[in-house]
Amino acid sequence: MQRRSVFLMFLAVVLAGLTSAAWVKGQAAATAAPPAQTAVISATPRTAHFDPVAATNAYLVKVPPDKKARSDAYFEGGYWLILWNFLLYTAVYLLLLVTGWSARMRDLAERVTHFKPVHTFLYWTQFVVLTSLLAFPLDVYQDYIREHKYGLATQTFGPWLGDQLKGLGLAVVFVGLLMVALYAIVRRLPRTWWIWGAMASLVFSTFALVIAPVFIAPLFNKYTRLEDPAIRDPILSMARANGISAKDVFVQDASRQTTRVSAFVTGFLNTERIVLNDNLLKRCSVAEIESVMGHEMGHYVMHHVYKDLLFFGVLIVLGFAFLRRGSEWALGRWGDKWRAHTVGDLAALPLFALLITTYFFVLTPLFNTYSRVQEYEADIFGLNAARQPDAEAEVDLKLGEYRKLDPGPIEEFLFYDHPGGRTRIYAAMRWKAEHLNELGNRD
Numbered sequence: 001m002q003r004r005s006v007f008l009m010f011l012a013v014v015l016a017g018l019t020s021a022a023w024v025k026g027q028a029a030a031t032a033a034p035p036a037q038t039a040v041i042s043a044t045p046r047t048a049h050f051d052p053v054a055a056t057n058a059y060l061v062k063v064p065p066d067k068k069a070r071s072d073a074y075f076e077g078g079y080w081l082i083l084w085n086f087l088l089y090t091a092v093y094l095l096l097l098v099t100g101w102s103a104r105m106r107d108l109a110e111r112v113t114h115f116k117p118v119h120t121f122l123y124w125t126q127f128v129v130l131t132s133l134l135a136f137p138l139d140v141y142q143d144y145i146r147e148h149k150y151g152l153a154t155q156t157f158g159p160w161l162g163d164q165l166k167g168l169g170l171a172v173v174f175v176g177l178l179m180v181a182l183y184a185i186v187r188r189l190p191r192t193w194w195i196w197g198a199m200a201s202l203v204f205s206t207f208a209l210v211i212a213p214v215f216i217a218p219l220f221n222k223y224t225r226l227e228d229p230a231i232r233d234p235i236l237s238m239a240r241a242n243g244i245s246a247k248d249v250f251v252q253d254a255s256r257q258t259t260r261v262s263a264f265v266t267g268f269l270n271t272e273r274i275v276l277n278d279n280l281l282k283r284c285s286v287a288e289i290e291s292v293m294g295h296e297m298g299h300y301v302m303h304h305v306y307k308d309l310l311f312f313g314v315l316i317v318l319g320f321a322f323l324r325r326g327s328e329w330a331l332g333r334w335g336d337k338w339r340a341h342t343v344g345d346l347a348a349l350p351l352f353a354l355l356i357t358t359y360f361f362v363l364t365p366l367f368n369t370y371s372r373v374q375e376y377e378a379d380i381f382g383l384n385a386a387r388q389p390d391a392e393a394e395v396d397l398k399l400g401e402y403r404k405l406d407p408g409p410i411e412e413f414l415f416y417d418h419p420g421g422r423t424r425i426y427a428a429m430r431w432k433a434e435h436l437n438e439l440g441n442r443d
């Protein structure tokens with residue numbers, strides 16, 4: 001259920017350089033409090049006294065302790081990775097500034113040609129390649145070694161590296177074009193660049209969102225139409241019942257990279273599509289798939305993608321205002337040392353990357369909370385649309401393979417971009433408790 005990953009990836013790339021927006025990769029820093037232990041009952045009673053809390057506990061104890069400890073460790077490690085990413089990229093950007101490498105990359109770009117837009121593109125290319133190389137060991141650890149260690153990855157090193165290089169190429173070319181536009185704006189509008197820069201970034205993000213499902217996503221995975229009528233038809237029926245005119249459901253061959261069960265809504269305007277991944281298809285019952293697709297349709301019907309643009313639009317404008325203040329202050333203090341004198345000087349780009357990375361790092365809980373609230377809305381919509389509370393609970397347990405099932409309330413508030421397993425299962429059991437008469441003879 002990682003519907004915004006492409007959009008967030010692009011926003012992050014736009015604002016922070018290739019891989020520095022740590023909040024996209026995981027969930028934020030902090031150790032987790034041990035999960036609260038709650039009394040457990042052994043079965044789900046199907047009487048008028050159906051107790052949603054007890055039913056929730058009954059689901060949660062189905063996970064063997066060793067599996068639970070493993071997924072808790074995986075997820076909590078992700079909190080620390082956010083911190084390590086932030087610290088690593090901070091160090092890399094400072095290194096580029098303090099050692100004068102950034103100034104040298106600018107000088108090199110200027111020696112090649114006198115055409116300014118090409119300077120920007122050449123500088124950007126060096127910047128992306130160099131920062132990626134410096135961050136490569138951490139990337140290998142967190143995206144390859146660690147994923148394999150927890151049994152979540154399926155790729156061998158060669159294809160994994162191939163995907164990384166594709167991402168690098170996209171960052172060089174696509175974001176390079178944005179950088180050319182942004183630097184043209186900064187140089188022509190020295191006082192108001194931050195407003196126009198924010199607008200240009202927003203337009204670029206919107207464009208990226210439109211083209212992502214059609215041109216970007218297929219570079220990494222195959223998308224095929226779901227043909228099996230036993231699965232497709234109930235999904236399309238639910239779509240029609242909820243006013244969605246979708247004719248197709250798409251399947252992503254995510255098993256190429258991962259064992260995770262997932263589905264998402266991607267795209268914008270006419271490129272919007274509902275996608276489920278092949279792991280979900282292989283491992284879940286039709287009822288479970290329906291419950292997931294009900295959730296995804298919730299995102300669609302409640303226009304979450306448009307709300308995202310509004311939310312991120314505001315944060316992009318605020319982010320650029322912060323960039324302006326922060327860059328003027330830092331360049332006034334250290335610009336001479338760094339041989340980066342004005343905001344329009346390419347040598348100052350690592351400073352912008354540093355500021356925006358800090359901005360996102362600090363706002364991590366806000367992004368998570370924004371996302372989690374929408375995910376909860378989609379859960380509620382999905383329960384009403386699919387009417388499969390027990391299937392929903394089973395899927396929540398499967399998602400618990402890579403997301404800690406039972407976080408403490410503060411931990412969930414700060415670090416979860418989706419509700420925790422307990423919250424989601426409880427919502428399903430609460431729904432069930434209020435619909436017992438209608439569900440009478442099901443499952």
Ligand SMILES: [Zn+2]
Nearest residue numbers: 001003375378
């Ligand atoms: Zn979702």
